[in-house]
Amino acid sequence: MSTERYNAPEREPHWQAVWAERDVFKASDDFTRPKCYVLEMFPYPSGRIHMGHVRNYSMGDVYARYKRAKGFNVLHPMGWDSFGMPAENAAITQGIPPATSTYGHIDVMRRQLKTLGLALNWDREFATSDVDYYRHQQKLFCDLFEKGLAYRKSSKVNWDPVDMTVLANEQVIDGRGWRSGALVEQRELTQWFFKITHYAEDLLAALETLENWPEKVRLMQANWIGRSEGALLRFAFVERGTLSVDHLECYSTRPDTLYGASFMALAADHPLTRELAEGQPELAAFIEECARLGTSAADIETAEKKGFDLGLTVAHPFIEGKTLPVYAANFVLMGYGTGAIFGCPAHDQRDLDFARKYGLEVTSVVAPFDSPDTAVPIEDVAYVDDGVLVNSGPMSGLKKNEAIRKAIEVLAEQTTPSGVPIARSQTQYRLRDWGISRQRYWGCPIPIIHCDDCGPVRVPDADLPVRLPDDATFDKPGNPLDRHPAWKQVPCPACGKAARRETDTMDTFVDSSWYFARFTAPHAETPTQADAANYWLPVDQYIGGIEHAILHLLYARFFTRAMSDTGHLEDLSEPFAALFTQGMVNHETYKGLEGDIAGQWIAPDEIRLEGEGAARQATHIASGTPIAIGAVEKMSKSKRNTVDPDDIIGSYGADVARWYMLSDSPPERDVQWTEAGVQGAGRYNQRLWRLINEAATVMADADAAMPDTFGEHALALRKATHKALNSVSRNIEDLRFNVAVAQLYEVTNALAEAVGRRDDGMAWALRESSTMLVQMTGLMMPHLGEECWQRLGYNTLLADQPWPQVDQALLVDDTITIAVQVNGKRRDELQIAKDAAEADVKAAALALDGVQRALEGKTVRKVIVVPQRIVNVVV
RNA sequence: GCGGACGUGGUGGAAUCGGUAGACACACAGGACUUAAAAUCCUGAGAGGGUAACCUCGUGCGGGUUCAAGUCCCGCCGUCCGCACCA
Numbered sequence: 025m026s027t028e029r030y031n032a033p034e035r036e037p038h039w040q041a042v043w044a045e046r047d048v049f050k051a052s053d054d055f056t057r058p059k060c061y062v063l064e065m066f067p068y069p070s071g072r073i074h075m076g077h078v079r080n081y082s083m084g085d086v087y088a089r090y091k092r093a094k095g096f097n098v099l100h101p102m103g104w105d106s107f108g109m110p111a112e113n114a115a116i117t118q119g120i121p122p123a124t125s126t127y128g129h130i131d132v133m134r135r136q137l138k139t140l141g142l143a144l145n146w147d148r149e150f151a152t153s154d155v156d157y158y159r160h161q162q163k164l165f166c167d168l169f170e171k172g173l174a175y176r177k178s179s180k181v182n183w184d185p186v187d188m189t190v191l192a193n194e195q196v197i198d199g200r201g202w203r204s205g206a207l208v209e210q211r212e213l214t215q216w217f218f219k220i221t222h223y224a225e226d227l228l229a230a231l232e233t234l235e236n237w238p239e240k241v242r243l244m245q246a247n248w249i250g251r252s253e254g255a256l257l258r259f260a261f262v263e264r265g266t267l268s269v270d271h272l273e274c275y276s277t278r279p280d281t282l283y284g285a286s287f288m289a290l291a292a293d294h295p296l297t298r299e300l301a302e303g304q305p306e307l308a309a310f311i312e313e314c315a316r317l318g319t320s321a322a323d324i325e326t327a328e329k330k331g332f333d334l335g336l337t338v339a340h341p342f343i344e345g346k347t348l349p350v351y352a353a354n355f356v357l358m359g360y361g362t363g364a365i366f367g368c369p370a371h372d373q374r375d376l377d378f379a380r381k382y383g384l385e386v387t388s389v390v391a392p393f394d395s396p397d398t399a400v401p402i403e404d405v406a407y408v409d410d411g412v413l414v415n416s417g418p419m420s421g422l423k424k425n426e427a428i429r430k431a432i433e434v435l436a437e438q439t440t441p442s443g444v445p446i447a448r449s450q451t452q453y454r455l456r457d458w459g460i461s462r463q464r465y466w467g468c469p470i471p472i473i474h475c476d477d478c479g480p481v482r483v484p485d486a487d488l489p490v491r492l493p494d495d496a497t498f499d500k501p502g503n504p505l506d507r508h509p510a511w512k513q514v515p516c517p518a519c520g521k522a523a524r525r526e527t528d529t530m531d532t533f534v535d536s537s538w539y540f541a542r543f544t545a546p547h548a549e550t551p552t553q554a555d556a557a558n559y560w561l562p563v564d565q566y567i568g569g570i571e572h573a574i575l576h577l578l579y580a581r582f583f584t585r586a587m588s589d590t591g592h593l594e595d596l597s598e599p600f601a602a603l604f605t606q607g608m609v610n611h612e613t614y615k616g617l618e619g620d621i622a623g624q625w626i627a628p629d630e631i632r633l634e635g636e637g638a639a640r641q642a643t644h645i646a647s648g649t650p651i652a653i654g655a656v657e658k659m660s661k662s663k664r665n666t667v668d669p670d671d672i673i674g675s676y677g678a679d680v681a682r683w684y685m686l687s688d689s690p691p692e693r694d695v696q697w698t699e700a701g702v703q704g705a706g707r708y709n710q711r712l713w714r715l716i717n718e719a720a721t722v723m724a725d726a727d728a729a730m731p732d733t734f735g736e737h738a739l740a741l742r743k744a745t746h747k748a749l750n751s752v753s754r755n756i757e758d759l760r761f762n763v764a765v766a767q768l769y770e771v772t773n774a775l776a777e778a779v780g781r782r783d784d785g786m787a788w789a790l791r792e793s794s795t796m797l798v799q800m801t802g803l804m805m806p807h808l809g810e811e812c813w814q815r816l817g818y819n820t821l822l823a824d825q826p827w828p829q830v831d832q833a834l835l836v837d838d839t840i841t842i843a844v845q846v847n848g849k850r851r852d853e854l855q856i857a858k859d860a861a862e863a864d865v866k867a868a869a870l871a872l873d874g875v876q877r878a879l880e881g882k883t884v885r886k887v888i889v890v891p892q893r894i895v896n897v898v899v
Numbered sequence: 900g901c902g903g904a905c906g907u908g909g910u911g912g913a914a915u916c917g918g919u920a921g922a923c924a925c926a927c928a929g930g931a932c933u934u935a936a937a938a939u940c941c942u943g944a945g946a947g948g949g950u951a952a953c954c955u956c957g958u959g960c961g962g963g964u965u966c967a968a969g970u971c972c973c974g975c976c977g978u979c980c981g982c983a984c985c986a
Binding site for chain 2: 029239240243244247248250252254274275276277278289327329354355356357359360364365366367368372373374375452454570573574687688689690693695698700701704705708710711714751758762763765766767768769773841842843844845847848849850853874877885886887890893894895896897898
C-alpha cells in the first residue's frame with residue numbers, strides 16, 4: 025500500500041485550530057491539583073521570531089506537554105517584553121511612533137509563534153508596554169519607594185552628549201555611544217535606584233539553595249555580588265590644614281599587613297581629592313586625566329600606575345611616630361569600599377608598582393611557612409600568599425586570618441581625635457544599587473512628582489496609572505517626556521502647588537523582573553493575586569539564554585524579595601526553582617569575493633554549495649562569482665547568516681523545525697543549523713508517518729485484549745518500547761532532549777523491523793508500540809502526533825492523553841550479555857541467566873573460546889565477577 | 900591576571916554508579932528499485948594489519964590510583980565563557 029506523503033504545511037494549521045477551539049491547553053483554576061509552571065524567557069518584539077526562539081520555545085513546549093500528560097495542572101504562558109530603545113530609535117529615524125511599531129511587531133510574532141503549535145496559555149498574554157501592565161509596576165515602585173527600597177541619589181553616569189541621554193555600560197563601546205558614536209562623558213546626575221544591596225547577603229547565601237540552577241550561573245552571580253570580608257580602618261591626619269575632616273577611612277581585606285603600609289591613596293574623584301583640587305590647578309588637571317582614562321580591558325592592562333602627592337600625612341595606627349604620605353592615585357576606584365586604600369607594596373602588586381615608581385619604601389612583613397623567621401624578600405613581584413607575620417607587633421607569629429582578627433581587636437580599642445574607633449570588621453560587596461532611571465520615552469514612567477516644597481512625592485494610588493502621552497515628538501534628541509509641552513506640569517499631590525512629573529522612565533529590566541508573577545493572575549486589579557501567586561509560584565522550570573545569567577536573573581531574584589517585603593507576594597524569595605540555559609543557534613557565514621559583492625556578507629539562500637570537506641565550494645547564485653565560506657557564528661542580522669523560521673515552517677512544517685532543534689545537540693550547547701540537518705529531520709517525519717500507516721494496517725485485526733503469550737519478536741518489540749518509554753521519560757524530566765530523540769529513533773527502528781514479521785501477539789504488540797511511539801514523538805512533533813493518533817484509530821486528541829505506563833516486568837531480561845575481560849581487555853562475551861550464581865558465571869566465562877585463547881600458557885590468579893556487569897580474569 | 904567549563908570517529912554527539920568506547924543521527928561508499936533522477940529499502944565503515952578467524956592501537960598530551968579509567972587524582976597543552984586596577 026502506498027501512503028501519501030504527510031503534508032505538514034497543510035495539516036499543521038488544522039490541528040492548531042482544533043487545539044484552540046477546544047481550549048486544550050488552558051490552565052485550570054483548581055488550586056488543589058499538583059501544578060507545574062513552565063516558562064521560557066519572553067521575547068522582545070524585534071519584528072520577527074528567529075531560530076533561537078524556536079529552539080527555546082520547543083524545549084519548554086516538550087516539557088510542558090510532558091507534564092500535562094503526567095497529570096499536572098500546567099501553566100505555560102507567553103507575553104512580550106515590549107518596552108525598549110529599538111522602538112524609540114525607529115521613531116527617531118523613521119518617524120513611526122513606538123507603540124505603532126511595537127504592537128505591529130507583536131502581531132507578526134504572535135502569528136509566527138502560533139504556527140509553531142506551542143501548548144501555550146494564550147489567554148494570559150500581555151505586553152509590558154500595556155498600560156494594564158505598567159500601571160501595576162508603578163504601584164510596585166510606589167510601595168518600594170515608601171519602604172525605602174527605591175531612592176534617589178546623585179551618581180556618575182555615562183552621558184551621550186549627542187543623543188542627550190544616559191547610556192548603560194553595555195551601550196558604551198570603546199568610550200563612544202553605541203548609536204551616536206559620540207565620546208561619552210561622565211556626568212553626575214540625580215537618578216533613581218533600587219536598593220538591591222539591601223539583599224546582598226541573602227541573594228548570595230540563597231544561591232546555595234538553587235540546586236536546580238546551573239552551577240555556572242550561580243558562580244557568576246556569586247562573583248557579581250562579590251562579598252569580601254575585611255576591616256574599615258581610620259587614619260588620623262597629622263597635618264589637617266583646612267580640611268573638613270580629621271581622618272581618612274579606607275577598607276582593607278588585609279589589615280594584617282598594616283606594618284608593611286607605606287602610603288595612602290585616594291581615588292581621583294574622592295571628595296577629599298576634589299576639596300584639595302579647589303586651590304590646585306595641577307591636581308584638578310590630574311583628576312581630569314584620570315576621568316578620561318578608558319575603562320576597557322586593554323586600557324587597564326596597559327595603564328601605568330600614576331599618583332599625585334597631596335602633601336598630607338596620616339599617622340600609622342600601630343607605629344608610634346610613623347607617618348604615611350597621602351596620594352591621589354589613578355588605580356583607586358571611588359566605587360568600591362571608601363575610595364581610599366592604604367598601600368602595602370610588599371603584599372599587593374598594584375601597590376608595589378606604585379611604590380617603585382614613586383620611590384616609596386617596601387617593607388615585607390610576611391614570612392613563608394617553611395622559614396617563618398625571615399620576611400620574604402621583595403623585588404618586582406609582591407608576595408600575596410599566606411604566611412607568618414613578622415615585625416608586626418601584636419600580630420607577629422600569627423597566620424593571616426588570626427592576624428586580621430588580632431589587628432581589628434587591638435585597633436578597635438583606639439579612637440581618632442574625634443572619638444571614632446580606628447577599626448571595625450566590615451563585609452563589603454561588589455554589588456551596587458541598581459540605577460533604573462532612563463531619559464527615554466518608551467518605558468514605564470516613574471510615578472513621582474517633584475515639588476519644590478515637598479520634594480519627591482509619590483503619585484497617589486487614585487492617580488495611577490501615569491500614562492505615556494500619545495503625542496510625544498521624536499524629531500529632536502533628548503527625552504521626549506521632558507520637552508513635552510504639558511505632560512510634566514502637575515500640581516503637587518501633597519500641597520497642591522505647581523510641581524513637575526519625573527520625566528525619567530524605568531530601565532526595561534524592571535519590566536521583566538516580575539512578569540512571571542503577573543502571569544499567575546494577568547487580569548487581577550492588583551499587581552498580584554495571593555491565591556494564584558501562592559499556588560503557581562515559584563516557576564518550576566525556567567528556560568532561557570545564558571546571556572541573562574546575571575542581570576535579569578539577579579534583578580528578578582531581588583524583585584521577588586522586594587515584592588514579598590511589600591506584601592505583593594507571601595514569603596517568597598526565589599522566583600525560579602529550576603533554571604535551564606540553552607545554547608545558541610549558529611550558522612556558517614558567507615562573504616562575497618569578487619565584483620560588487622566583494623567583502624559583503626551574503627545570506628545562505630543567495631548561495632549554492634557544492635562538494636564536501638576541503639573541496640566544499642560556495643557560489644553566488646545571482647552573479648555566479650565564488651563565495652568565501654566563513655566561520656560558524658551565532659545567527660545575526662549583521663552577518664546575514666540567519667534562517668527565517670517562516671521559510672522552514674512553510675516548506676518542512678513546524679514539527680520538523682522543532683524536531684531538528686531538539687535532536688543531536690545537547691540543549692545547553694550551541695547547535696549549528698545546516699540544510700542537511702533539517703532535511704534529515706524532514707525525512708524522519710515522513711518515515712514515521714509511513715511506518716505508523718503500515719503498522720495501523722497490520723494491527724487492524726488485533727484483539728482488544730492483551731494476548732496471554734507473545735512470540736520472540738513481539739516480545740522483543742514490547743521490551744524495546746517499554747525500555748525506551750522508561751528512559752525517554754527520564755531524559756525529558758532532565759531536559760536531555762537529544763538523548764530522548766536518539767532513543768525514539770531506536771524504537772522507530774525496532775518497530776520498522778517488527779512490522780513486517782508474523783509472530784504470536786504481534787498485531788497487539790504493534791498497536792501498543794506504535795501508540796506509545798506516537799505519544800512520545802508527539803511531544804516534539806505534536807501536529808504529526810495528532811495525525812498519527814487519528815490514523816491509529818483513536819477518536820480522541822493526543823494532546824489529552826495521559827502519559828503511558830511502563831510495564832516494569834519488561835525492563836528486565838532473563839538472559840543478559842556480559843563482557844569478559846582478561847587483564848582488563850575485552851576478550852569475549854557471555855550469555856547467561858541474569859541471576860546465575862557467581863561460581864557459574866565464573867566457570868562459564870573461563871570456558872569461553874576468546875578467554876581460553878588469551879589464557880593460553882598463563883595461570884589465572886584471580887577472577888573478578890561484578891554481577892550482571894562484567895567478568896575480569898587476572899593472570 | 901582571577902574564576903569556570905569543555906576537549907571522544909569525516910561531523911553532531913552517546914556512554915546515569917569506575918565495568919563491552921563510539922548508541923542514535925548526519926555525511927559518505929557499495930547495492931536494490933527506476934529508462935533516469937528523486938524518494939525509499941538493504942549493506943558497510945574508529946585507525947592500522949590480516950584472505951579470514953583474529954591481532955595491535957585508540958576518548959587533547961604526560962604521569963598516577965585500580966582487577967578495570969572517556970569517567971577518579973596530579974602536571975601540562977588547547978578551545979570557549981564570565982569577571983577584571985574590587986584594595
